[in-house]
Amino acid sequence: MPLMTHSLVCLPFAGGGAGFYRAWKDLPADAPRIVPLQLPGREELFLDEPFHDAVDAADALAPRVAALAGDGPVALFGHSLGAVLAYEVARRLEQDAAVNLTHLFVSGSPGPWTGRTRRATGLDDDGFLARVREFAGYEHDALADPDMRELLLPILRADVEMHENYKPVSDEPLRTPVTSLRATDDHLVTREQAEEWRRATTAAFRLVEPRGGHMYLTESPLPLLDAVAADLRS
Numbered sequence: 001m002p003l004m005t006h007s008l009v010c011l012p013f014a015g016g017g018a019g020f021y022r023a024w025k026d027l028p029a030d031a032p033r034i035v036p037l038q039l040p041g042r043e044e045l046f047l048d049e050p051f052h053d054a055v056d057a058a059d060a061l062a063p064r065v066a067a068l069a070g071d072g073p074v075a076l077f078g079h080s081l082g083a084v085l086a087y088e089v090a091r092r093l094e095q096d097a098a099v100n101l102t103h104l105f106v107s108g109s110p111g112p113w114t115g116r117t118r119r120a121t122g123l124d125d126d127g128f129l130a131r132v133r134e135f136a137g138y139e140h141d142a143l144a145d146p147d148m149r150e151l152l153l154p155i156l157r158a159d160v161e162m163h164e165n166y167k168p169v170s171d172e173p174l175r176t177p178v179t180s181l182r183a184t185d186d187h188l189v190t191r192e193q194a195e196e197w198r199r200a201t202t203a204a205f206r207l208v209e210p211r212g213g214h215m216y217l218t219e220s221p222l223p224l225l226d227a228v229a230a231d232l233r234s
Contacts, residue, residue: 006032006102006232007074009065011082011089013108013215014132014159015152017042024221030229032075035068037061041155050158054081054166058088065089066099075103075232077224079217081163083109087200088169090176103231104174104201107181107224108189108214111196112168121161125153132160177204179231181224183216184209206231 010021018036027034039057041050051057065074074093078086083106093101123131178201182194191209198205210216210223217224 005072007035007069007072008032008105008228009035009037009068009074009076009086011037011061011076011078011085012039012042013079014081014163015156016082019043028222028225028229030233031225032228032232035074037065037068041158046151050155052158052161054084054088054162055169057085057162058092058169061085062089062092062096066093066096069099071100073100073102075105075228076101077105077107077228078109079107080109080214081159083107084112084163084166084168087112087174090174091170094175101176103228104176104178105181105224105228105231106178106197107217108183108186109180109197110189110193112166112200113171114193114196119164121157121164128153128157128160132156173199174201175203176201177206177231179206179208179227181208181210181227183212183214185212186214186216188214 010018012018012020018038021034021036024034038045039051040048051060065076068074076086076090076093078084086104086106090101090104093099119131121128178197180194180197182189182191191207195207198207208227210227212219212223
C-alpha cells in the first residue's frame with residue numbers, strides 16, 4: 001500500500017493549535033498526509049469552550065478523527081498533552097471497525113500512567129507561566145504580548161489542567177503498534193519514561209530519539225517525519 005495513502009492526524013501540545021502543523025510545508029515525498037486536528041478554544045474555534053478533561057476530549061475527538069481519516073489507513077501523532085489525547089483517541093478508534101488505525105506516535109511524554117508530581121494548576125498567572133515554561137522548556141512568543149497573553153491564558157490553563165489531572169480510562173493495552181519519540185536533550189522526559197509506552201501495546205514498539213530538546217519539533221518536523229515514514233513503511 002503506498003505510503004501517501006496514509007493520513008497522520010496530529011494533536012496539539014498544551015496551548016497549541018492546528019496552525020502549528022498547518023505550517024509544515026515542503027515535506028518529503030514519502031511523508032504521510034498531515035491532518036491537523038483542531039481543539040476548541042483556539043484559532044478558528046476560539047469561541048468554543050476548551051476541554052478540561054482528557055477522557056471527555058477523546059470521546060468528542062474520536063468521531064472527528066474517524067471522519068477526517070476517511071477510508072484510508074490512519075496513524076495518530078501527539079506531543080506531550082497531545083500524546084495522551086492521541087492514546088485515548090486510539091483506544092476508541094480500535095473499537096470502530098470502519099477505521100483502519102495502523103500506528104500511534106507519541107512524543108515528549110512519559111507513559112500514560114505516570115502522573116506529574118509538580119503542578120501548575122492553581123498558581124497565579126506569573127507563577128503558572130513560570131511553571132509551564134519549566135515544564136515545556138519553551139514559551140510561545142505570543143505570551144510576551146499582554147493582549148495575546150490574556151487571550152491565550154484560559155486555553156493554556158485548561159490544557160494544563162487536562163494534562164495534570166489525566167488518568168487513563170483503562171489499563172488494557174492497545175492492539176496498535178506504538179512509537180515513542182523522546183529527544184536526546186529532553187530534560188523533562190527521561191529515556192526510561194519514554195520507554196514506558198512499551199506497556200501500552202501488545203503490538204510492536206519502538207523508541208526513537210531525535211536530536212534536540214523537549215520541543216524538538218518546533219525546530220523542524222523532518223526528524224519526526226523520517227521516523228513516521230520508516231514505521232509506516234514497515
